[in-house]
Amino acid sequence: MSTISWFIPSLIKGSGGHRTILQHASYLERKGHCCIIYLEDEHGIGDASEKIASIFNMKFSNVIYGWKNSKPSDIAIATVWYSAAFVASLNFECKKVYFVQDYEAWFNPMGDAYLMAENSYQYGLTPITIGRWLRHTLKNSFNVDGYHFEFGANLDIYKKIPSIKKEKAVCFIYQPDKPRRCSRLGLEALGIVKHRLPNVKIYLYGSDTKEHVWFEHDNLGLIDLEQCNELYNKCQVGLCLSSSNPSRIPFEMMAAGLPVVEMWRENNFYDLPESAALLAQQTPESLAEAIIRLLSNDELRDKMSQSGHEFMVDRNLNVETEQFSIAINNVLNGNSFSDKTILKMYNAEPIKAEFTREATLSAIHIIAPSRLKKIAMLLPIRLREPLKKIYRIVKGN
Structure with a gap:
């Protein structure tokens, strides 16, 4: 089997991106490969392997502080935009891969950092993307061929729990520290919902940051995976906003049978099914309209709940990690790329709010x-x- 080097950024508690990287590395080790994890921290304190274990509950034997301490391997994998140039310049022969989880250029204002992040796609590394939209974008914008794997979920955790009673409630993945998660837009939408339906319960979760929110709500902060699934089972609607690659959250919500509301933008067209998600125009009024439509329609909610569960039933994490493993083997064997066109999953029209004077005043009054x-x-x-x-x-x- 092969030796695979992973160059990953400094660890962040609760990071879904880090968890995804490490899950795939762990799976490749179970398949017989030897994975060496290089942490960005050149002056890390304490045992590097124990550090990963304490944060993500995954154990690796070969964890080293500092990218510059890398040794020859069969495959080197970049995992963040500024690691792509580093991997491209490694002074030993190996296959070079770029594990792309998001369009990171969009994390920056239009300027040097934006362009340097885009440049990361042009160093000759073979991309393996999470989801279809990223693979489509890299091909369409940069003529870069690659592989993708489908969004999955841990179906041992994310599942329906019939014993949990449903509340008239909405949960929102609220992460103000991540601009791409559009926390302000989500709050404005939920403020309208709360104004129009005062008896609706609003749950925020996903961050220990607690800012002033002008309507009644429960901020649960950072909660563990089992608590997330319990939350999805007791809510009627899940709100998750992403202005770049879709979050993993909507797929976990669908696995738990929770209908999803997201923004009607191209980044969501290729991976979210229209049978289990409502995509609304990106105004707070339209997002609120989609949420209220679901809260007010039991039949639609039940239909979407069932569709989401069925969509995810064959998308356990082992399917996701196996697809990544197949892509790695394709890279090792020098296999050609598929020329099959990546099609949109979501083709429905957006949910739009009716901008009457009454509706506008309703929004203003929040x-x-x-x-x-x-x-x-x-x-x-x-x-x-x-x-x-x-x-x-x-x-x-």
Whole structure:
């Protein structure tokens, strides 16, 4: 079997990206390969293997601090945009792979970092992407061929629990530390939902960061995987927003039978099925409309719940990791790439809110006057007058 080197960034507690990398490395080891994990931290403290075990509950024998301490291997895998150039410049002969979990250029303002992240796709590494949209994008934008594996979920954890009673509730993966997860947009949408349906329970989870939220809610913070599944089983709608590659969260929600609301953007068209997800225009009003439509329609919710569960029934993590393993073997054997066109899964029209005066005022009334005053101070003088009018409406003057 082969020796495979992984060059991964500094570990982050609760990181789904790190967990995915390590799950695939662990699977390859079970298939007989020898994986060497190189952590970015050049001056790491403590046993590197124990550090991974303590955070992600996975044990590896070969974990080394510092990328520069790498030794020859059969395959070298870049896992973050700034590791691509490093892997491309390794001074020993090997197959070079780029494990792409997101379009990282979009994590940065348009400038040097944005362009350097895009450059990472052009160093001659063979990409293996999570999901179809990324593979489609790399081919369409950079003429780079690669492999992909489908989004999966741990079906031993994410599943229906009939004994849990459903609440009239929405859960939102709230991660303000990750701009691509659009926490502000999600809160604005949920504020509208709470205004129009005051008896709906709102759960936020996914981050220990707790900012001011102007409507009644429960912020659960970071919760473990089993608690996530329990949350999905007691809610009626799951909200997960991604402005780049889809999150893994919607697939875990679907496995638990929870209908999903996401944004109607191209990055979601290739991996999310229209039978189990509602994609809405990216305005808070439209996202709220999709959530309210599901909360108000038992038949639609039940249909989507069943469809999501059926969509995920053959997508256990071992299917995902096996597809990654097959891609690695294709790279080792120098196999040709598939020329099959990647088709969209989601072809439905977006959910759109009707922008009547009543609906607009409904949205305005969720905004606390104190927030409006703070927003006004950030605007040029010429734009403050319209906001003052809104402020007077909110105050009822």
